[in-house]
Amino acid sequence: MSASRFRYDTSGQWLKGNVHLHTTRSDGGRTPEQAAVMYAAAGHDFLVCTDHGIASNVGGEQAGRPLIWLDGIELDGTDDRGAFYHVIALGRFRDLSPDMELTDAMAAVRDQNGLLFLAHPHWCGNTMDDALRHRFDGVEAYNHVCRWLNGKSDSFAHWDRMLEERPNTLGLAVDDAHLKPQHPGWNGGWIVVNVQQRTSAAIYDAIRHGNFYSSCGPEFHDIELRRGHVAVRTSPVSFIRLVGPRTHGARIGSFQGETYTEAEFAIPDEWATVRVEIEDRYCRRAWTNPLFIQPTPLLPQDR
Numbered sequence: 001m002s003a004s005r006f007r008y009d010t011s012g013q014w015l016k017g018n019v020h021l022h023t024t025r026s027d028g029g030r031t032p033e034q035a036a037v038m039y040a041a042a043g044h045d046f047l048v049c050t051d052h053g054i055a056s057n058v059g060g061e062q063a064g065r066p067l068i069w070l071d072g073i074e075l076d077g078t079d080d081r082g083a084f085y086h087v088i089a090l091g092r093f094r095d096l097s098p099d100m101e102l103t104d105a106m107a108a109v110r111d112q113n114g115l116l117f118l119a120h121p122h123w124c125g126n127t128m129d130d131a132l133r134h135r136f137d138g139v140e141a142y143n144h145v146c147r148w149l150n151g152k153s154d155s156f157a158h159w160d161r162m163l164e165e166r167p168n169t170l171g172l173a174v175d176d177a178h179l180k181p182q183h184p185g186w187n188g189g190w191i192v193v194n195v196q197q198r199t200s201a202a203i204y205d206a207i208r209h210g211n212f213y214s215s216c217g218p219e220f221h222d223i224e225l226r227r228g229h230v231a232v233r234t235s236p237v238s239f240i241r242l243v244g245p246r247t248h249g250a251r252i253g254s255f256q257g258e259t260y261t262e263a264e265f266a267i268p269d270e271w272a273t274v275r276v277e278i279e280d281r282y283c284r285r286a287w288t289n290p291l292f293i294q295p296t297p298l299l300p301q302d303r
Contacts, residue, residue, distance in 0.1 A: 004292035007210050008223040012196040015203065017046035019072070019191060020088055020119065020140070020174035024052035029180025032058070032069070034208055038179070040066035042187045048072045050088050053098030063281070068200050074119065075109075077102035083130045086119035088140070088174075090207060106134060115208060117163075117172060119143070123152040131158045138170030142216060144188035145176040164245070167273040167294045171287065173214035189216050210289040217284030223276070223291075230291055231264040232276055239279040243287070244271045257281075267291070 007088065022028035023035055030038065032049060039047055046068040049056035053076075058069035078084050079102055087106060091114030096105055106241040109116055118126070118136045118219035120143040131139065139159050139190040147153035162169040191207035191214050206212055213220045239253030240263040249267050259281070267274055272294075277287040 003045075003295050006225040007289060007291055007293050008194070009211060010194045010220075010222050010223075010224070012194045012218075013198065014194055015045035015198065016190055016191050016192050017044055017048070017068075017070075017203065018175045018187075018189075019048040019090065019117075019172060019179065019207070020050050020074070020143070020176045021047055022051055022074075022176075022178045023049060025049075025054055025056075026074075028178050029183075033178060035177075036066050036069070038186070041192050044187075044190070045198070046070060047198070048090060052076065055093040055096045057092060068198070068203065070200055070203060075102060075105045077105075079103050079133070081133070083126065084124055085126065085130070085134075086124055086172070087136075088117040088119050090115040090117070090204070103134075117170070118155075119174075120146045120152070120155065120160070120176065120206075121158045122146070122155045123149065126158065128158065128161045131162050132165050133287045135166065136162070136169070138172055140174050140176075141171035141214065142173040142189045142217075142285075143176050144174065144185045145178065145183050147188070148183065163273045163290065166218040167290060168210070170210050170289050171275075173215060173216055173286075181251075189214070191215070192219070194218070210293070212286050213286055215284075215286035217282065218278045218280045218286040220276075220278070220286060220288070223288060225291075226264070229264050229266050230274075230276060231262070233262045234260070234286075235280070236261055237278040237280045239277075241277045241279075243275045243277050244266075245273055253279075 048070045050072040055073045056071045072090045073158045075087040089109040115137045118139040123146040159171045177186035193212040195202040221233040224231045236259035242250040242265040273290045275288045
């Protein structure tokens with residue numbers, strides 16, 4: 001890890017948000033205004049509007065809104081090899097249309113400095129080769145609505161394979177909320193960014209650099225590097241795990257009801273990638289991104 005840089009700065013404030021959401025502008029059941037009221041009441045600080053084929057223009061922070069809206073879009077289609085994808089793009093985009101070829105739309109997102117996240121690859125049936133092909137910035141490790149639809153909500157295996165090739169790949173938890181009877185799930189997967197200012201620009205920057213954790217319930221309070229050890233403080237949880245490559249890892253935990261709120265683990269130098277995962281008594285998990293940014297950067301502006 002000597003050539004890498006620790007990813008996390010948790011000296012600011014934590015802000016909770018959902019980065020995959022559909023409204024009545026595409027196939028969602030609530031207007032943006034209605035969705036904002038629901039999510040603000042559930043403790044969210046920001047939302048990303050990712051309607052199908054429609055690039056949003058939410059205007060950042062506007063007077064009277066109960067939370068911060070950020071822009072995005074969901075792309076879908078097949079690539080030049082016939083593989084079917086759903087892709088979440090974060091950012092404000094011009095000249096995207098629903099009839100664009102998927103690869104052209106992703107190229108347009110890249111040209112406009114957007115971020116591309118592979119959406120629910122387990123649900124889409126994406127292979128590991130599919131996940132590696134387009135240099136995604138990250139992947140939905142957990143998608144809440146896919147759990148409702150057919151149980152194919154977890155894509156941690158895709159994420160771990162992507163990390164082997166691109167060790168800076170980010171791993172999200174999202175709702176993919178549609179807020180209608182056919183897709184009732186919401187507030188089941190989110191990210192929590194750490195920012196110095198409560199602004200859309202700060203939130204975008206935290207997402208871009210991976211200064212966030214993902215959660216289905218538990219909370220990280222601090223994530224620090226201390227003399228080659230990662231130290232975390234958390235909400236009360238049953239297990240705290242250091243997740244290394246392949247079979248490697250470390251852990252503390254209890255099956256007898258004991259809870260933990262802090263842990264410290266040594267980071268072996270030979271591990272190419274490592275993250276921390278916590279699990280509460282209800283088997284709900286939260287996880288960090290890879291703790292270290294590797295010398296070959298993932299971020300589009302560094303390529």
